[in-house]
Amino acid sequence: MIRDHVKTYMKEQNNNCAEALLHAADDALGLHLPPEAFRLIAGYGGGMCCEKACGAICSALAVLSFLSVGRCAHETEGFRELCGGCVRQLEQEFGSIDCASIKARYRDPASGCLGVVERAADVLEDVLKQAGKI
DSSP states (O other), X not given: OOHHHHHIIIIISOOOHHHHXXXXXXXXXXXXXXXXXXXXXXXXXXXXXXXXXXXXXXXXXXXXXXXXXXXXXXXXXXXXXXXXXXXXXXXXXXXXXXXXXXXXXXXXXXXBTHHHHHHHHHHHHHHXXXXXXX
């Protein structure tokens, strides 16, 4: 479901990994995010523009936050465990949460990180289903 929208945003609309996953989730889940949301996540692409934490993972957490948090994270029961569980699943999927490591293993010369973002979308969707968010 989310995966089906990733290619449109990465390849056809030239968004980075973080923007593409957030756009894909917005479309697939009907989040109706405002344009400002995509500008807020833009700096997380490319591992925060310096190959640190993967931008797709950062966007996955943004989606979890949007769908879970009320007034603030500290007041949202189970939120810490939900995010931590998602990160652990993504780390298991890729062997790391670090952009440089993930790119070294999975980046394709022709399609870039498209496959990475698609796989991150699958993990996000699984986490959301397990948590009863979708």
